[in-house]
Amino acid sequence: EAGVTQSPTHLIKTRGQQATLRCSPISGHTSVYWYQQALGLGLQFLLWYDEGEERNRGNFPPRFSGRQFPNYSSELNVNALELEDSALYLCASSPDRNTEAFFGQGTRLTVV
Amino acid sequence: QKEVEQNSGPLSVPEGAIASLNCTYSDRVSQSFFWYRQYSGKSPELIMSIYSNGDKEDGRFTAQLNKASQYVSLLIRDSQPSDSATYLCAVSPYSGGGADGLTFGKGTHLIIQP
Numbered sequence: 630e631a632g633v634t635q636s637p638t639h640l641i642k643t644r645g646q647q648a649t650l651r652c653s654p655i656s657g658h659t660s661v662y663w664y665q666q667a668l669g670l671g672l673q674f675l676l677w678y679d680e681g682e683e684r685n686r687g688n689f690p691p692r693f694s695g696r697q698f699p700n701y702s703s704e705l706n707v708n709a710l711e712l713e714d715s716a717l718y719l720c721a722s723s724p725d726r727n728t729e730a731f732f733g734q735g736t737r738l739t740v741v
Numbered sequence: 742q743k744e745v746e747q748n749s750g751p752l753s754v755p756e757g758a759i760a761s762l763n764c765t766y767s768d769r770v771s772q773s774f775f776w777y778r779q780y781s782g783k784s785p786e787l788i789m790s791i792y793s794n795g796d797k798e799d800g801r802f803t804a805q806l807n808k809a810s811q812y813v814s815l816l817i818r819d820s821q822p823s824d825s826a827t828y829l830c831a832v833s834p835y836s837g838g839g840a841d842g843l844t845f846g847k848g849t850h851l852i853i854q855p
Contacts, residue, residue: 727837
């Protein structure tokens with residue numbers, strides 16, 4: 630069974646640009662979570678999607694947004710990129726909010 | 742501000758010994774507690790979850806939870822070199838196992854010396 634897959638693996642953007650990161654959950658999983666892992670800060674919760682709706686978001690500005698598609702895959706968009714947005718972005722999925730989640734390998738975003 | 746504190750290490754343990762990893766959390770209403778293992782350059786892998794006070798054992802791993810002391814620990818018995826990794830403690834305000842709104846510690850770097 631395929632795990633959580635994320636694309637691209639690496640992404641380099643210029644400050645002020647927009648970045649789009651994609652996540653395909655494990656088959657049968659409807660909940661998708663996004664986390665940011667910046668150097669020295671640990672993992673921080675970004676967003677939770679379930680059944681196509683945003684259910685919760687962490688303490689991040691509105692330029693971090695996303696969506697979940699009917700096939701439960703998800704997209705994270707980061708607008709007006711700042712140097713501090715450079716981080717590993719991790720997506721996780723679970724069958725529902727009450728079941729343990731599994732992480733993908735992440736997208737390394739570098740803002741220059 | 743919810744906080745999860747871990748000793749960053751490195752924690753060095755001889756092969757075959759017991760590795761003890763500790764975590765404290767600030768939010769008293771926390772309901773669910775997790776330990777993730779993260780190898781360098783890889784994604785976190787869930788190894789233990791615990792929801793009620795006491796011990797929970799799974800193979801060589803034992804998680805311990807004391808809600809009154811706001812303390813979670815992970816014991817690794819018969820430590821192997823392959824256990825060398827960063828161990829992340831995560832806490833949720835919700836019951837159940839999902840990854841909604843987890844607060845992570847910065848992790849403890851564990852080194853198992855052959």
